[in-house]
């Protein structure tokens with residue numbers, strides 16, 4: 153059997169959105185699950201969209217996500233170069249070969265002519281399709297035009313009859329009537345290939361066995377298959393992935409303010425958690441396991457369980473997964489995660505190491521991402537606490553003031569400031585006032601912390617210190 157080879161083929165346009173990273177992950181899992189190779193190919197033929205530093209960014213992302221690249225621009229390999237702009241001569245050679253074989257042709261149509269065709273199509277309310285005008289040119293005419301320096305593109309000659317079909321591993325059988333396929337451009341007038349051409353040439357030459365990518369390419373894949381056929385090449389397997397959408401069905405996009413991988417990373421989401429979560433966007437295991445290491449994903453991932461309905465990006469679920477990973481960190485790693493966020497906001501030099509250890513010990517089980525700690529612990533750094541409307545409203549509940557007054561009483565009587573004694577003070581407050589449940593805990597929590605939710609109350613109160621607590625209870 154052929155060695156499995158997959159490729160991640162990003163365009164270096166600046167950032168890596170969640171969908172890109174999920175494609176990379178699924179490519180990686182398909183390859184590694186079968187002992188194959190994972191290749192990085194940089195698709196930079198659209199020079200207008202090129203962003204400086206983007207390739208480095210892609211490398212950094214794959215590295216922190218623990219995806220090892222077997223072949224790529226920096227790694228090298230037997231199928232290089234792995235950057236498309238360095239392969240331009242190659243595409244030209246293959247495009248000319250297709251012309252020779254009668255499956256492509258030179259086209260000299262001016263932008264004005266094409267614009268006119270587009271307008272006509274608009275008026276007739278039909279989709280624009282190039283009309284094949286230049287197919288009629290004789291070999292001599294073509295040669296003369298090229299010699300005269302006329303700009304040209306090379307177009308694929310589509311069959312006018314029949315259908316082209318393939319079996320997508322996720323979407324099943326996909327068929328397109330050939331007469332609906334446009335004679336698409338393979339080589340642009342600047343000599344660069346289009347994506348539509350380059351992806352075929354490269355996937356073939358790089359011996360890619362499985363193409364994993366977003367489903368926006370699902371319906372153009374028949375055009376690529378006609379290219380494979382024209383060259384007499386065997387085509388790879390196709391695994392098109394469902395879109396990632398938000399609740400309500402809208403596609404996630406950076407422009408709408410949806411987070412990219414780096415946004416999440418910079419907010420203190422752990423790469424392992426993001427990867428774990430992304431694996432579940434479109435794929436589901438046979439059992440109900442939700443937490444996976446990369447090794448477990450490699451072992452359990454199965455393309456047959458990729459679902460073809462849109463995958464819903466759910467930040468609450470991501471938070472849940474991330475919280476799970478945060479809880480599992482060693483104290484040392486947890487500190488590495490949160491101290492930089494805290495230092496940005498607070499002066500930590502005034503706090504003792506014991507205080508910080510106790511604080512972080514309490515909050516490690518309580519936050520869903522690193523940056524969240526900043527607001528959560530504000531009550532320990534600011535003397536003043538401010539209540540939101542909901543908290544203020546709660547404090548007007550009948551009996552709330554009684555809880556607070558008695559609790560203050562109890563606190564005043566504590567001689568040894570320990571978590572146990574604070575728990576006992578809460579218990580005594582319950583007995584004296586007869587208030588229990590929400591009416592017991594909430595007024596105490598709000599009055600001491602200003603918040604309506606938080607970690608274990610006795611621990612929080614202990615950490616605040618008796619003086620602060622008494623001041624606030626006033």
Ligand code: GLU
Pocket residue numbers: 160161162163195351364365366
């Ligand atoms: N450069 C393409 C993209 O970023 C790659 C698509 C593919 O994997 O073939 O969308």
